Amino acid sequence: MEVALPMMALVVLICIGMPIAYALGVTGAVGAAMAIGWIPTLGVLQTTPYRTAANFLLSTIPLFILMAELLARSSIVANLYRMCFLWIGHVRGGLALAAVVASTGFAALAGSSTAAAAAMARISVPEMRKYGYDDRLAVGTVAVAGTLSIMIPPSMGLIMYGVLTETSIGSLFMAGVIPGVLTAIAYATVILVWVKRRPEIAPAAPKASRQARMASILPVWPAAILVCLVLGGIYSGAITATEAAAVGAAGALVIGLGWGGLGRKEFGVALRHTLRSTAMIFAIIIGAMIFGYFLAATRAPQNLIDWVGTLPLPPWGILLVIIAIYLLLGFFIDQLAIIILTLPLTFPLVMSLGYDPIWFGIIVTKTAEIGLVTPPLGMNVFVASGAANTKVEVGFKGVMPFLVGEVIVLALLIALPELSLYLPGLVAY
Template identity: 40%
Template sequence: MLVLLGLGIPVAYSVGTVAIVGIFYAIGPTFLLSTIQSLPYAFASDYNFVVVPLFVLMGTLASRAGIITDLYKAAFQLTSGIRGSLMMATVMAQAMFAAISGSTTVAASIFTRMALPEMIRYGYNPGVSAGCVAAAGTLAGLIPPSIAMVLFAVLTGEPIGKLLIAGILPGVMTAVGYIVGIRIMLIYRPEWAPMISERFSLKQKLQGISKAWAVFLLIGLVVGGIYTGTFPPSAAGAVGATGVLLIALSTKRLPKGALWESLIESARISAVLFLIVMAGLLFSRFLLISGFIGDLKALVVTLEMSAFVFIALVVILYLILGCFVDSVSLMIITLPFLYPISTSLGINGIWFGVLIIKLIEIAAITPPVGLNLFAVLSSGKGLVNSRQLFAGVMPFLVMEAVLLALLMGFPAIATILPELMD
C-alpha cells in the first residue's frame, strides 16, 4: 500500500486495491464479491453520514456570503494595539470559522487569501504569517462540526455526537495556546510582526462584534443543538447549512451563482472523502478476516505493553508518518489496527479519537507533505515560497508539542463535556 501511495496513486485506489487483493487471497472470490457489493452501499446509504456534505456546504456557503470577512475584521479590532494583532486575529477568526466549517484545508485556503496579504502589507514576516494561517486552519479538525471527527466515528463506531462535542475544549485550548505562543514568540523576535498604529475605540470594537452576529448564531444553532440533544448530529449539518443560506439571502450577500458553486464544491469534496472511507472500511475488513488484528492484539498481550507505552508509540508513529503521508490517508491506514488495540488496553475511545485528530492535524502542518501547507502555498499565489513557509511553521509545531503534552497529561480536557451529555 505504501508503495502504491509512493507512486502517486490516489489514496482510495491504493488502499482499496490492497484490501481487495488481500480479501481475495484470505477468503476467496465469493466473499470478496459479496463484500464489494454490500459494504460501500451500506456506508453510502447510511443517513447518519449525510452530515459530511452538509458540513462542507455550510463552510463553503459562509465563505462565499462574506460572513468570514466580518469575523476577521471584528477579531482584528479586538486585538488592535497588541504586537502580532493580525496573527492573533487570524487565530481567533479561524477558531470561530472552525465552528461553522469542518474542513482544515478550506479554512487554510480562505484565510490565506484574506489574512496573508494584510499581514505582509503591514510588514509581517511572510513565512511566519503563512505558518500562522496554516496552523490555525487545523482548528477546524477539532472544533465541531469536524469532518475528521465524523470520519473517525465512521471507522471506529464511536458515537458521532460525543466525538464532536469532545473536540470543543481541546480546540479552544489550542486557539488560546496559539495566541499565548504568538505573544511569547514575538517577545524574542519582535521584528517578525511590527506594531500597527491603527487603534479602535470600544464603540468600534462592539460594532465590529455585532456585525459578526451571524457566526455566533450559527455556532449556537449547530454546537448548542448537538450538545443539548435538540437534534442529532446527522441533522446538525442541515440546520447549519440552512441557517447560512437564510442569513446570506436575508442580508443580500450571496453572489450570483454562489449557491450552485457551493453545492458543486461540496459534492466534489464529499465524493472524494466517501471513496477514501469506503476503501478504508474494506481495508479494515481485510485486516480483521485475515487474522492480522487478532495476532497484533496477541502480540501486545505477550509483550505486556501498557496503555502509556502504546500511546507513546502511536504519537511517535504519527509524527514520523505525518511527514510523508497526508492526514486523511494516515487515519484511514492506521485506525483499522490501532483502534482495536486501544480498546483492548482499556483506553477511552473518545479521548483516543481526540488524540488521533490532534496528531493528524499536527501532520497537516508538518513539512514536507502537510496538506495545510500545500493549501497555503496554492492559495498564496506567490506571496510566500515553500522554504519560507516550512521555516515559518516551526514555532507553531513547538506550540503544538506543548498542547499535545497537555492533552495527554489531562485526558479530562477531551472527556468532560461528552460525559456531561449522558
C-alpha cells in the same frame, strides 16, 4: 504471508502515487481473495460500495463541508476577522492574534481545515502585509490556525472517527472543545513570544476607535446564532449530529444570501468544492471498507492484539508507540485517510489496553491536526501559501515555531485525559 503481501503492496502503491482510495480497494480485494477466495470476494465488491455510501451518518460529511464552503465564500469570515482586527490589532502581533481568534470562530462554524486556511489567507495575509508583517509569521499563522477546524466541533476528523468506531459524535464534539481552546491559546502564546523576541516582524497597527469596535460586532451576529443552533442543538440533545449538519448547511446558505454577499458564482464554487471533497472522502471510505474485510478475514487486528500482549511494554508505552506512528504517517499521508486506514487496527488494540474511546479519538484527531502543517505533505501550508501567493518554503518556515506549542498541547492531552473527558462527562449520550 496472506497479510504481509497485501500490506507491502499497499505501501508500494501509495509510494508510487496511486490514489489512496484505489490502493486500499485493490490491495483489500486481492488480500480478501487470498484469504477467502474470489467468489466471496466478488460478493463483497458488489455490495460494499452501496452499503457504505448509504450509511445515514455519512450524510453529515457533505453537509458540514457544504456549510464550510458557503461560509468561506461569503463575507462572514471577513466580518469575523475585521471584528478581531479592530479589537486586538493594535497589540504587537495583534493581526496574527486576530487571525487565530477568527479561525477559532470559523472552526466553530465549519469543520473543514483547508477551507478555513484558504479563506483566512485571502483575508488576513494582505492586511498583515499592509502593516509590515513578515510573510513567515503571516502565512504560518494562517496555515496552523486553520487546523483548529479539525479539532473544534463540528469536525470532519471527529465525525469520521465516530462513524468508524461507533462512538457518540455528540460526545466527541464536546470532548474537542477544551483541547481546541488550549490549542488556540498555544498558538497565541507562540505569536506573543515570537514577536517579543523579534519585534520587527510584527509592527503594531493603529488602535481603532471604540465606536468602530462596537460597530464591528453587528455583522457577526448571524454567525453567532448559527453556532448556537448547530452546537447548542447537539449538546442539548435536541437534534442529532446529522440533523445539526442539515441545519448548519441551510443556515449558512441563508446567512450567505441574506447578509454575506453570496452570489451565483460563489455558490457554484462552493458546490464544486463540496462535491470534490465529498467524492474523495467517500472513495477512501469505500476502499477502506474493502480493506477492512481483508483484515477481518485474516484476523489481523486480533492477532496484533495477541502479539502486543506478549511485548515487555506497559500499556502507556504501547500507546506512545501508536501515537508516534500516527505522527510519522502524518508527514506523508492525508489526515482523513490515516484515520480511515489505521482505525481497524489501532482502535481494537487501544480498547484492549483499557483506554477511553472518546479520549483516544481526541488524541488521533490531534495528531491529524499536526500532520496538516508538517512537511512534506502539510496540506494547510500548501493551501495557505497558494491563497497568499507566496512560496511554500516560507509557509513551512512560518509553522515551525507553532509545532512546539502543538507538541506541548498533545503531551498535556495524553497526560491529563480529564481535559478531553470533562465536558462529555457532564452530559450522558
